[in-house]
Amino acid sequence: MDSPRHIVHIDLDSFFVSVERKFNPSLIGKPVIIGGSADRGVVASCSYEARAFGVHSAMPTRQALKLCPHAIVIRGTHGRYSEASREVTEIIHQSVPLYQKSSVDEFYIDLSGMERFYDPYKVATELRQRVIRETGLPISFGMASCKTVAKMATNQSKPNGQLRVMPGKEREFLAPLPIGKIPGLGKNTCQKLYQYGIEKIGDLQRVDIRFLETVFGKMGVFIHETAHGIDHTEIIPHGDRKSISTEHTFDTNVNDRRTLENILVAMTEELAAKLRQENKVSSCLAIKIRYANFETHTQQQKIALTAAEHILIPGIKNLLKQAWNQHRPIRLIGVKLSDLCTGSYQINLFEDNEERIRLYQAMDNINFKFGNKTVCRAAGMEIGARTFNPFLKS
Structure with missing residues (x-):
């Protein structure tokens, strides 16, 4: 039997906001929106204080300010975010043998095989603490046997936390979560599932795959596998971009x-x-x-x-x-x-x-x-x- 994989998903919390707060500490604890003008812009990122009012990424800035009128709007500076991302990437590059940078503030790390010599969860914990210590940025991670479950564990650990889903416990971890927590599952798909009384991932786990294939085609297989914590996607090594x-x-x-x-x-x-x-x-x-x-x-x-x-x-x-x-x-x-x-x-x-x-x-x-x-x-x-x-x- 193959040994379980140890996949870590790292996400820098409210990355753009966190970087701006490093340069301007007076923003700490306040609702902050990073985005364009109130007339035509959209929210690129927002603080947890703003999210409490219903603000979220990709929302028109005008609408966000109606929900949270006292929010501080910052246009954002690409150079600052790129440099902060580079700093974090360098720390990860120095610390682990195999990683994938999936966006400016997200990384996947494969620690499979290291359990023979080290505790993978301890390695991930020490890496997180080093990033916080050397960059001053809040960071969360999830650890699981595959990329999708690791990402969902990260989302459950936020803000500024960490969570491990032990091998064999994937279904148990996923079951109580709303189906909207599944990465890549759009609003329309969720609405269709709601019509069949499927609201939690646990509900999906009890549905026959043939039903999902009939309703959603190839996407039904993805939905079924994700609900059961199955994802064979490999970590693509970070290297020279092609x-x-x-x-x-x-x-x-x-x-x-x-x-x-x-x-x-x-x-x-x-x-x-x-x-x-x-x-x-x-x-x-x-x-x-x-x-x-x-x-x-x-x-x-x-x-x-x-x-x-x-x-x-x-x-x-x-x-x-x-x-x-x-x-x-x-x-x-x-x-x-x-x-x-x-x-x-x-x-x-x-x-x-x-x-x-x-x-x-x-x-x-x-x-x-x-x-x-x-x-x-x-x-x-x-x-x-x-x-x-x-x-x-x-």
């Missing part, structure tokens, strides 16, 4: 071309700016579309090496035309730039001019100093400043 991507799940399925193109423009701008910041270029672009029934399609195209959105955006729009059946509403859309290599943007002698090159440099400098989307295309602004997380999954 691709960069971001995606957005809509609260309500969308079939409006202009809305989809606008969000693709905003996504592509973010990715292109990130490439230029890291001195990288891409030679392959792709989009991902997921329909309401969870059927997923991808379309990709090889291109000349570039990190310029005036080249990437037309390509992404063209891929949307090829991949999307316009009669079907979309629940998730994503952009991916891959086949990355080190290098700077190559000037096109026939299309570019000095003004365009200076424009990119100026935009990058302003956005790095004052935060993403300070300067962007008008199409990207039409989606309400930002409707997806500004910091990218890698």
Whole structure:
């Protein structure tokens, strides 16, 4: 029989808020919102004090301020968050043999096999204490036999806590939790499950997998396995990035071309700016579309090496035309730039001019100093400043 895995999920609590509080301790204990303007912005992050009033990420800032009028709104500074994330990554890199950085403030660590020499839970505890001690940032972790249960354990341990789900106890841990706690389970899926009287994960554990497959198709298998604490996903070692991507799940399925193109423009701008910041270029672009029934399609195209959105955006729009059946509403859309290599943007002698090159440099400098989307295309602004997380999954 195979030995159980020891997977740790680490999450920096209210990361953007915590970083801002390091620079301005007067914010401690107060409701804080990180996001855009009250007119067009959305909440990128918020403190637990603001969450107590019903504020949450991706909520329009205008709505958040109605719920919590005395909240302090901060636009946020990308450079600060990137540096703090780098500090935490370096500590983890020095401390464990295998880890995956899944976002600016989330990590998965595989301590499997270490139990022959060390207590994996003690190793994770000491790592958490070191991060708190050296960065001053609150951090939570969950430990379990797979990534999904570890992530759910982290969410149960917040704020600033830790929780271990022992091997064999996964079903017992999951059973009392609401089905909405399952990562990746959207509102529409939850609503459909509620109609069948399924509210807790324990209810799901008693449902036959064939019923879930009939109602949800392939997604039914995922729901069934997750409810039973089954997830064979491996830790992808952190190393030299070969691709960069971001995606957005809509609260309500969308079939409006202009809305989809606008969000693709905003996504592509973010990715292109990130490439230029890291001195990288891409030679392959792709989009991902997921329909309401969870059927997923991808379309990709090889291109000349570039990190310029005036080249990437037309390509992404063209891929949307090829991949999307316009009669079907979309629940998730994503952009991916891959086949990355080190290098700077190559000037096109026939299309570019000095003004365009200076424009990119100026935009990058302003956005790095004052935060993403300070300067962007008008199409990207039409989606309400930002409707997806500004910091990218890698």
